[in-house]
Amino acid sequence: MKKMETDVAVVAAGLSGLAASIAAAENGVRVVTFEKSNTTGGAANMGMGPLGVGSRIQREHMVSLTPGEAFRKHMHFTHYRVDARMVRDYYYKSGDTIDWLCDMGVEFVGVQRAFSAPEATRPYADGEFTWHVVKPEGGGIPGPRAATAMTKKMTERAKELGVEFMLETPVHKIIMEDGKAVGVLAKDKDGEEIACRASAVIVATGGFGDNPKMIAEETEYEFGKTIHNFAIPGMKGDGLKMCWEAGAGKEPCIMELMYQLPDNMNHFILDGAFRQPCLWVNRNGDRFMPEDQIGNTTFTGNAITAQPGKVAYAIFDSKLLKKYKKQGPDIVSHVHPHDLYDHFDEQWERDLADGYEPIAQADTIEELAEQAGIDVDGLVAQVEEYNDMCDAGFDEIFEKDRNYMQPIAKAPFYCCRQNVGAYGSLGGVKINHKTEVLTAEAKVIPGLYCVGTDACNIFGDSYPFILSGNTMGFCLNSGRIAGENAAASLDDFEY
Ligand SMILES: Cc1cc2nc3c(=O)[nH]c(=O)nc-3n(C[C@H](O)[C@H](O)[C@H](O)COP(=O)(O)OP(=O)(O)OC[C@H]3O[C@@H](n4cnc5c(N)ncnc54)[C@H](O)[C@@H]3O)c2cc1C
Structure with missing residues (x-):
C-alpha cells in the first residue's frame, strides 16, 4: 500500500x-x-x-x-x-x-x-x-x-x-x-x-x-423508465x-428535475423543437397544465411526474410547424440551437426511419394517438375541446395565453413523448x-x-x-x- x-x-x-x-x-x-x-x-x-x-x-x-x-x-x-x-x-x-x-x-x-x-x-x-x-x-x-x-x-x-x-x-x-x-x-x-x-x-x-439502484432506493423514480436523467x-x-x-x-435526496427525451443529446433538435406551448396531454389524452408554462422545465418535470406513467405528449400540426419554421419558436430556449427548425425535417425523418420510439406522425388524430400510445377517444375529445377554445380565443380550463391558442387541425400531426428528466441528484x-x-x-x-x-x-x-x-x-x-x-x-x- x-x-x-x-x-x-x-x-x-x-x-x-x-x-x-x-x-x-x-x-x-x-x-x-x-x-x-x-x-x-x-x-x-x-x-x-x-x-x-x-x-x-x-x-x-x-x-x-x-x-x-x-x-x-x-x-x-x-x-x-x-x-x-x-x-x-x-x-x-x-x-x-x-x-x-x-x-x-x-x-x-x-x-x-x-x-x-x-x-x-x-x-x-x-x-x-x-x-x-x-x-x-x-x-x-x-x-x-x-x-x-x-x-x-x-x-x-x-x-x-x-x-x-x-x-x-x-x-x-x-x-x-x-x-x-x-x-x-x-x-x-x-x-x-x-x-x-x-x-x-x-x-x-x-x-x-x-x-439506477440508488435512484430507485432514494427517490420515487426508476432510471430509464420513469426518469431519463443525465447519467x-x-x-x-x-x-x-x-x-x-x-x-x-x-437528508432527503431529490432529482434535479426537468424534462427531456431519452438519449436527448443525440436527438437535441427534437428535444428543443417540442418545447413549445402547443398542445400537451397525458396518456389519457387530457391536458394537465397551461402550456405557456412549459418553459419552466422544473415545474413541467413536476407536472409530468404527477401524470399516469409519469409521461406527457407534446403535439403540433403542420400549420404550427410551418409557423415555427418561418417565425421561430414561441418560447426561445437558451440551451438549444437558435436555428432549430432549419434542421427539424432532417432529424425528424432520420429518427422516424430509425424507429426512435418517443415520436409519432400521422394524418389523423386517431392514428396519432394509437401510434403514440395515448387513449384514442380521450385525445380525440381533447383536441375537439381545445380547437373549440382556440376558435373562441380563450382557454376556459387553464387560461393559457391567448397568443398560443393555436388549433391542432391540419395534417400531418406530430407528437413527441416527454419524459421526466434530471441533471442529476441533489x-x-x-x-x-x-x-x-x-x-x-x-x-x-x-x-x-x-x-x-x-x-x-x-x-x-x-x-x-x-x-x-x-x-x-x-x-x-x-x-x-x-x-x-x-x-x-x-x-x-x-x-
Ligand atoms: C447537461 C447539464 C447542464 C448543466 N447546466 C448547468 C448550468 O448551466 N448551471 C448550473 O448551475 N448547473 C448546471 N448543471 C448542474 C451542474 O453542472 C452540477 O450540479 C455541478 O457540476 C455539480 O458539481 P459537483 O461538484 O457536485 O459535482 P461534479 O461537478 O459532477 O463533479 C463530481 C466529480 O466527482 C468525481 N467522483 C465521483 N466519485 C468519486 C470518487 N469515489 N473518488 C473521486 N472522485 C469521484 C467525478 O468523476 C466528478 O469529476 C448542469 C448539469 C448538466 C448535466
Whole structure:
C-alpha cells in the first residue's frame, strides 16, 4: 500500500471539489485532490454557468438584486423548509465568488435569467438576472459545455497553487479514528491501494445520477423508465455512501428535475423543437397544465411526474410547424440551437426511419394517438375541446395565453413523448453552514466536510429556477466555504 500525507484531502475534482481545492490552497495549506475520472470538471463541463448575486458584472449591468433579497426569495420558494443559515451564507458569498473566478481568468458573456418569452407568460416570471453564462472557449454563442472554459481555468489555478491532482484514483473510504476523519483510502488506475492521511477531508463526488439502484432506493423514480436523467459516468453516489458510513446524518435526496427525451443529446433538435406551448396531454389524452408554462422545465418535470406513467405528449400540426419554421419558436430556449427548425425535417425523418420510439406522425388524430400510445377517444375529445377554445380565443380550463391558442387541425400531426428528466441528484449528506458534516443528531464530525450536489439540501422539493445557475452556484460556494474552513481548522491541528 502506498502511503501519503497532506493537510486537506479533497475527494473529487468536479466543480465543488475544484473550488474547495483552490480555496484551501489559497489559504496556504497542502492539498491533494483525488479524482475518479481522467479529467477534472465533472458534470460542470456539460453546463453553461453559475449563479452569483452582487458580482461586479451585475453591478456593471445595473442588476440591483442584493444577496439579502435573493436569500428571502429562496426561502420563500422553499417555504423555509431548508437551512436558512446555509442559504444566507451561500448568497452572501456568491457575488464575490464570481469576481474570484474572473480574477483567475474565467470570462462570462454576461448575466441573464433563464428563457425568454413574453413577459406575461415568462416561465420564470419572477426570475432574476443571476445566471453568469461562461464565455465558451474560442467565442461563439454559449450552449451546453460552455462552462468547460471555467473548469479549465480553475484547474490551472489549482495547479499554480500547488494542488496535487490524483486522476483515475477514486476514493472508496474515509479513514475515521476516534470519531474524526483523518484521511482517505483510494485506489489508483493500476489497482494500487493508497492511504492518504489528512487533517481534513472534503467530499465532493457529484451525487448518484449514474446509479439506477440508488435512484430507485432514494427517490420515487426508476432510471430509464420513469426518469431519463443525465447519467454522467462515475456519479455513483460514492461520497454519500462514504459519508453515511462515517456517521453522517441523512437528508432527503431529490432529482434535479426537468424534462427531456431519452438519449436527448443525440436527438437535441427534437428535444428543443417540442418545447413549445402547443398542445400537451397525458396518456389519457387530457391536458394537465397551461402550456405557456412549459418553459419552466422544473415545474413541467413536476407536472409530468404527477401524470399516469409519469409521461406527457407534446403535439403540433403542420400549420404550427410551418409557423415555427418561418417565425421561430414561441418560447426561445437558451440551451438549444437558435436555428432549430432549419434542421427539424432532417432529424425528424432520420429518427422516424430509425424507429426512435418517443415520436409519432400521422394524418389523423386517431392514428396519432394509437401510434403514440395515448387513449384514442380521450385525445380525440381533447383536441375537439381545445380547437373549440382556440376558435373562441380563450382557454376556459387553464387560461393559457391567448397568443398560443393555436388549433391542432391540419395534417400531418406530430407528437413527441416527454419524459421526466434530471441533471442529476441533489442532497443526502447532512451539513451545517460551515459545510461540516453532521450526524443525524446534528453533532459535527470533526475533520469531515461535504459540498456540492452531495450536500445540496437547500432546494426543498424543486430546483429554484427563479434564481438560475443555482446548482453550480451552490457547488462553487459550498466548495469555497469548505476549503476556507478546512484550512482555518488546521491552525488548531497538532501534527
Ligand atoms: C447537461 C447539464 C447542464 C448543466 N447546466 C448547468 C448550468 O448551466 N448551471 C448550473 O448551475 N448547473 C448546471 N448543471 C448542474 C451542474 O453542472 C452540477 O450540479 C455541478 O457540476 C455539480 O458539481 P459537483 O461538484 O457536485 O459535482 P461534479 O461537478 O459532477 O463533479 C463530481 C466529480 O466527482 C468525481 N467522483 C465521483 N466519485 C468519486 C470518487 N469515489 N473518488 C473521486 N472522485 C469521484 C467525478 O468523476 C466528478 O469529476 C448542469 C448539469 C448538466 C448535466
